[in-house]
Amino acid sequence: xxxxxxxxxxxxxxxxxxxxxxxxxxxxxxxxxxxxxxxxxxxxxxxxxxxxxxxxxxxxxxxxxxxxxxxxxxxxxxxxxxxxxxxxxxxxxxxxxxxxxxxxxxxxxxxxxxxxxxxxxxxxxxxxxxxxxxxxxxxxxxxxxxxxxxxxxxxxxxxxxxxxxxxxxxxxxxxxxxxxxxxxxxxxxxxxxxxxxxxxxxxxxxxxxxxxxxxxxxxxxxxxxxxxxxxxxxxxxxxxxxxxxxxxxxxxxxxxxxxxxxxxxxxxxxxxxxxxxxxxxxx
Amino acid sequence: xxxxxxxxxxxxxxxxxxxxxxxxxxxxxxxxxxxxxxxxxxxxxxxxxxxxxxxxxxxxxxxxxxxxxxxxxxxxxxxxxxxxxxxxxxxxxxxxxxxxxxxxxxxxxxxxxxxxxxxxxxxxxxxxxxxxxxxxxxxxxxxxxxxxxxxxxxxxxxxxxxxxxxxxxxxxxxxxxxxxxxxxxxxxxxxxxxxxxxxxxxxxxxxxxxxxxxxxxxxxxxxxxxxxxxxxxxxxxxxxxxxxxxxxxxxxxxxxxxxxxxxxxxxxxxxxxxxxxxxxxxxxxxxxxxxxxxxxxxxxxxxxxxxxxxxxxxxxxxx
Numbered sequence: 395x396x397x398x399x400x401x402x403x404x405x406x407x408x409x410x411x412x413x414x415x416x417x418x419x420x421x422x423x424x425x426x427x428x429x430x431x432x433x434x435x436x437x438x439x440x441x442x443x444x445x446x447x448x449x450x451x452x453x454x455x456x457x458x459x460x461x462x463x464x465x466x467x468x469x470x471x472x473x474x475x476x477x478x479x480x481x482x483x484x485x486x487x488x489x490x491x492x493x494x495x496x497x498x499x500x501x502x503x504x505x506x507x508x509x510x511x512x513x514x515x516x517x518x519x520x521x522x523x524x525x526x527x528x529x530x531x532x533x534x535x536x537x538x539x540x541x542x543x544x545x546x547x548x549x550x551x552x553x554x555x556x557x558x559x560x561x562x563x564x565x566x567x568x569x570x571x572x573x574x575x576x577x578x579x580x581x582x583x584x585x586x587x588x589x590x591x592x593x594x595x596x597x598x599x600x601x602x603x604x605x606x607x608x609x610x611x612x613x614x615x616x617x618x619x620x621x622x623x624x625x626x627x628x629x630x631x632x633x634x635x636x637x638x639x640x641x642x643x644x645x646x647x648x649x650x651x652x653x654x655x656x657x658x659x660x661x662x663x664x665x666x667x668x669x670x671x672x673x674x675x676x677x
Numbered sequence: 678x679x680x681x682x683x684x685x686x687x688x689x690x691x692x693x694x695x696x697x698x699x700x701x702x703x704x705x706x707x708x709x710x711x712x713x714x715x716x717x718x719x720x721x722x723x724x725x726x727x728x729x730x731x732x733x734x735x736x737x738x739x740x741x742x743x744x745x746x747x748x749x750x751x752x753x754x755x756x757x758x759x760x761x762x763x764x765x766x767x768x769x770x771x772x773x774x775x776x777x778x779x780x781x782x783x784x785x786x787x788x789x790x791x792x793x794x795x796x797x798x799x800x801x802x803x804x805x806x807x808x809x810x811x812x813x814x815x816x817x818x819x820x821x822x823x824x825x826x827x828x829x830x831x832x833x834x835x836x837x838x839x840x841x842x843x844x845x846x847x848x849x850x851x852x853x854x855x856x857x858x859x860x861x862x863x864x865x866x867x868x869x870x871x872x873x874x875x876x877x878x879x880x881x882x883x884x885x886x887x888x889x890x891x892x893x894x895x896x897x898x899x900x901x902x903x904x905x906x907x908x909x910x911x912x913x914x915x916x917x918x919x920x921x922x923x924x925x926x927x928x929x930x931x932x933x934x935x936x937x938x939x940x941x942x943x944x945x946x947x948x949x950x951x952x953x954x955x956x957x958x959x960x961x962x963x964x965x966x967x968x969x970x971x972x973x974x975x976x977x978x979x980x981x982x983x984x985x986x987x988x989x990x991x992x993x994x995x996x
Binding site for chain 2: 415416425474476481485505508514516536543593594597598626634643
């Protein structure tokens with residue numbers, strides 16, 4: 395075969411691969427959107443389930459997911475970001491840094507179900523939180539912690555050393571340098587990481603399945619020690635265990651669509667944010 | 678004269694005051710700086726402590742099961758039937774087999790498409806198409822696994838049935854296709870980083886010698902980024918092995934040892950997720966599920982660790 399035709403054939407295959415990926419996304423979105431669009435309306439997102447979950451809305455699941463994300467936000471973001479600052483800016487021992495990087499990378503790849511086991515054993519049983527919002531929130535918080543640390547670390551590392559040197563040369567202390575120069579530049583990267591990990595937290599099912607998500611609740615959770623409904627668990631339970639799988643299909647599609655829009659919305663915000671700041675800071 | 682002295686004294690007093698103030702300030706700064714460092718250190722220690730709790734907790738809860746069943750019997754036992762009232766069996770071979778079959782199927786689909794897509798994205802695509810394709814891939818990576826599982830359960834299983842008229846509606850192939858869709862974005866984003874980090878000079882040298890774009894790709898860029906691509910493939914396989922909701926909803930959950938992609942299988946992750954809800958805490962079954970989790974943890978950690986090693990060992994070459 396001629397060199398040029400060979401090149402063309404191979405490139406055609408690569409184009410085809412790219413097209414398949416886009417096609418997969420389009421097919422998935424189309425089916426979920428077409429399936430869910432008729433179920434989703436104001437009532438669907440503002441009402442409680444009715445008639446043994448076969449009618450009504452998914453308000454408690456939306457609120458539960460929101461509460462869960464709030465706990466994750468309150469726990470993982472400060473801990474993760476502060477740890478990343480310490481490890482990048484203060485830790486002098488390069489071996490410690492290296493070990494820490496490997497541990498964080500690897501823990502980010504640990505299956506979510508293993509975190510579920512941890513949450514069940516540690517928070518639900520050993521610490522006696524019971525099946526509750528706080529147990530599930532801390533479990534998911536632990537799960538996204540490595541992701542937040544890794545993202546914050548990358549963002550802080552990406553700030554050039556010259557920025558720090560200039561600030562220190564003018565007599566600023568280390569913390570002033572970090573506070574007024576490093577963090578503002580790194581903020582977009584940190585924020586992107588936080589939004590992405592929150593969207594991950596909103597979609598996680600396996601860990602909350604074992605630590606406190608409920609199939610049905612008559613009221614919204616009134617304390618962090620009560621059980622809660624959540625969008626992903628609602629979808630899973632309705633699709634596999636509800637009394638009439640076919641009749642409740644519109645609700646399943648509706649929940650899937652709401653969850654998908656929530657997560658995609660967060661992802662889009664993160665993508666746009668990153669794009670905006672990439673253009674703003676260049677060095 | 679007196680005037681001069683008075684001014685001199687005043688100015689030196691002023692200097693002293695200034696010095697005292699600045700010393701006071703710097704001491705305050707020192708204290709504040711020290712406190713900040715201490716706080717950050719404590720937070721980091723807590724993080725290390727919590728994350729290491731993951732290791733210890735899983736293994737300490739798994740220990741009673743390994744003790745009672747025996748590690749060898751546990752891993753090589755051909756029957757997983759922990760709920761049987763008369764003769765419960767705790768052998769995870771069927772679960773290992775299910776996990777292996779589904780991940781293998783997913784890898785066979787995902788690796789060629791993922792690498793092809795990476796090459797397209799990194800080397801061939803027009804910048805405009807790239808700026809559309811990249812967010813598409815990121816969105817694909819962000820879709821919750823339960824939505825993939827739902828899609829496999831209600832739509833993909835019908836399509837597979839229409840083609841094969843298979844006995845089991847929910848089967849390994851169903852899960853494998855869906856897992857492949859989940860693996861591709863992870864693989865593409867990691868492998869693209871690797872290809873982008875190949876120095877420009879290498880590429881220019883190849884063009885200068887008259888190589889075509891494909892020859893440059895095959896002879897220069899792919900070999901140069903091979904470690905990154907390998908790591909990307911391994912990490913995405915690690916993700917597939919640990920995926921829970923998709924396989925739970927797509928594969929039918931029957932713990933049998935089989936090579937048939939159209940048979941219903943159960944993975945380790947699915948077994949934990951299904952059975953954890955209906956057991957007595959502290960029972961052998963409870964500890965056995967932690968033992969499954971421990972095995973899963975070891976497998977995924979090993980895959981990730983080796984991928985990390987491959988990556989850090991070979992990226993040094995060009996820097």
